[in-house]
Each structure stands twice: as structure tokens, then as C-alpha cells.
Amino acid sequence: xxxxxxxxxxxxxxxxxxxxxxxxxxxxxxxxxxxxxxxxxxxxxxxxxxxxxxxxxxxxxxxxxxxxxxxxxxxxxxxxxxxxxxxxxxxxxxxxxxxxxxxxxxxxxxxxxxxxxxxxxxxxxxxxxxxxxxxxxxxxxxxxxxxxxxxxxxxxxxxxxxxxxx
Amino acid sequence: xxxxxxxxxxxxxxxxxxxxxxxxxxxxxxxxxxxxxxxxxxxxxxxxxxxxxxxxxxxxxxxxxxxxxxxxxxxxxxxxxxxxxxxxxxxxxxxxxxxxxxxxxxxxxxxxxxxxxxxxxxxxxxxxxxxxxxxxxxxxxxxxxxxxxxxxxxxxxxxxxxxx
Numbered sequence: 001x002x003x004x005x006x007x008x009x010x011x012x013x014x015x016x017x018x019x020x021x022x023x024x025x026x027x028x029x030x031x032x033x034x035x036x037x038x039x040x041x042x043x044x045x046x047x048x049x050x051x052x053x054x055x056x057x058x059x060x061x062x063x064x065x066x067x068x069x070x071x072x073x074x075x076x077x078x079x080x081x082x083x084x085x086x087x088x089x090x091x092x093x094x095x096x097x098x099x100x101x102x103x104x105x106x107x108x109x110x111x112x113x114x115x116x117x118x119x120x121x122x123x124x125x126x127x128x129x130x131x132x133x134x135x136x137x138x139x140x141x142x143x144x145x146x147x148x149x150x151x152x153x154x155x156x157x158x159x160x161x162x163x164x165x166x
Numbered sequence: 167x168x169x170x171x172x173x174x175x176x177x178x179x180x181x182x183x184x185x186x187x188x189x190x191x192x193x194x195x196x197x198x199x200x201x202x203x204x205x206x207x208x209x210x211x212x213x214x215x216x217x218x219x220x221x222x223x224x225x226x227x228x229x230x231x232x233x234x235x236x237x238x239x240x241x242x243x244x245x246x247x248x249x250x251x252x253x254x255x256x257x258x259x260x261x262x263x264x265x266x267x268x269x270x271x272x273x274x275x276x277x278x279x280x281x282x283x284x285x286x287x288x289x290x291x292x293x294x295x296x297x298x299x300x301x302x303x304x305x306x307x308x309x310x311x312x313x314x315x316x317x318x319x320x321x322x323x324x325x326x327x328x329x330x
Contacts, residue, residue, distance in 0.1 A: 013232050014230050014231055014232060015229075015230040015232070015233050016230060017226075017227060017230060018227050018230035018231050019230075044192065044226045044227060045190050045191060045192045045226075046190050047226070049188050049189075049190065050188055053188060053189070056262075056325060057188060057189040057190065057262060057325075058189075058190050059189075059190060059264070059325075060190065061190055061191055061192050061245065062244070062248075062264065062265045063192060063241040063242060063244045063245035063248070063265075064192055064241070066241050066244070066268075067239060067241040070241070101273075102240045102273055103272075103273055104270070104271060104272050104273065105240075105268055105270070105271040106268075106269070106270050106271075107267075107268075107269065107270075108267065108268035108271075109266070109267050110264070110265050110266055110267065110268075113264070
């Protein structure tokens, strides 16, 4: 069940330039996902930098790499929701208006750095899924090199309305 | 060193650092001038670093996370720690430390637009050869109202490795 970028955008609650999944290669809703994120030197994280920076200063921020993985996980979870969860409309809170909020992360190992021109392939799998809580794990690779290993990523279901400011 | 004359996008804040200290980052994740660093009394002691970050919808990426309600992403808390370590005066981890491991992260309360987060970092003495030192960080991120927003245990290493 592949998704092109329009399908990714329809599922996720984030908007440009925070959409950090480009394409989904395979998806079993609620169980597993393989997704791609192409890293480019034109992304906002490369704005405002001096033109003569050496290569190692241009490594893709690890924070964004982990966020990209988390969004692949969100696609996997959201695709399993009966009414989708990220349309951004103003339906009152209910089962169909849940979002997956990160609650904890454990044993995340950062491998080789990622650079513009790299295409990151995330593989995410659902582990235990207790009521209201999802336990995920997986890894990310570039050309077969491991760039990220995620031991445990825990998300909890929350009504979208609870996240809005009072 | 040549000074760049190329235009800078209005949405991105130009770092105050020079070319030798700049690195790719999603946003300024610590407030300028807010990073303090206390060296240990002995070579094996711990370092204490503090920093602050004012959460703003006007920062890069923030308007998109999420439209209509702005929440500082959990991963930007990680970014704030990295940038605090990079800016900490005298800290022997180089000026672009890299995250090597997130041992545990607990996210306890959201950071919303207008809040100001305070990062309290305890860093073990960096170990290893110069150029490849690593250190363990224990971090508490506190909201302006005193509530703990997150705790982080992580390992950072000196930057500079990796192939082009």
C-alpha cells in the first residue's frame, strides 16, 4: 500500500516545511511502514549558513532525522484510524479526532551522519499496543548504512482538543 | 575569512557564530546569551550547563507544528540541548557536538507558544581522545510555571567525524 506525497500530507497534522516524510513504499496500517525522506540542501535547516562551511558542518540535524522517523511512525498509526486523524477540521473531540503524542523514547542510537543528497529509508514496526499507548521501534538507513536505530518510541493517544491552548 | 554577501532569508535567524562555529540546525534552539556553563572543581567532575529557549511560532518550522496550535516539538528539545552544549563556554566537546545516543527521553508537559523553557544539563566529564570525546548528559527541561516538560539522558560526542 504505497503512498505518494499527497497521501502523506493528507494523513499528517504537520504542514510544510515540517512534513519530513516524502513517500511511503509499503504500509500495513497499525503494523509496519517503510518510508522515504530525501534530504536536500535547500531545506530550512541549511538557511543562513556561511558559504564556506566544511562538509561535516552540513550533516542533517539529528533532531530532524528522528522527527522524520516519528512521522513515518505516525503515518503507520494514522492509516489505521477509522476516520483518519489529521484532516485539520474542527470536528469535536471523539475517537476520530485523536492524535499520537510522543510520550517517551528509549535506546535511540545515531549512526553515520546524513548529508544533502542522501535518501533516508525508515522502517518502523508496531510492537505492543496497549489501550491508548503505542510502542514502536525501527531503524533508518541510507544506501544500506544504518543512520538511526530506535529501540522504543512510545506514543499515547490524545484528543486533539486537549493540545490546544486554553 | 571572506564575509558572505549573499542574501539571507528573512525567516531564518543568522547565527551570531562565525563560519568556524556554524552548523546546520533547524532553528535557533537556545536564546542568544542564555547559555551558562560551570566547570567542575576537578577533571573528573561534572559540568553544569543552563540555557533558555523562548518558544515562538515565528521560528522556522514552528508555524507548521501545528497550524493553529504551536507546540515545541519533542525533538527540538533534543536540539536545544545540542545547541546549549555547542555554545557552552569552555566545554571540551568542541563547537558542534553530535548526538550519539538517546538513552531515555520522557515527555511530560507541552511547551507552547510564548512559554520559556529552561534547560538544566549535568554533563559527565568528557572521555576519550581529543577529537572523539564523549560525555553523558542528564537534562531537565522546565517550563516557566515550574513544571517539568521533559527529562533526557543522552550521550554526545565531539563533532567532526563522518564522510562528505
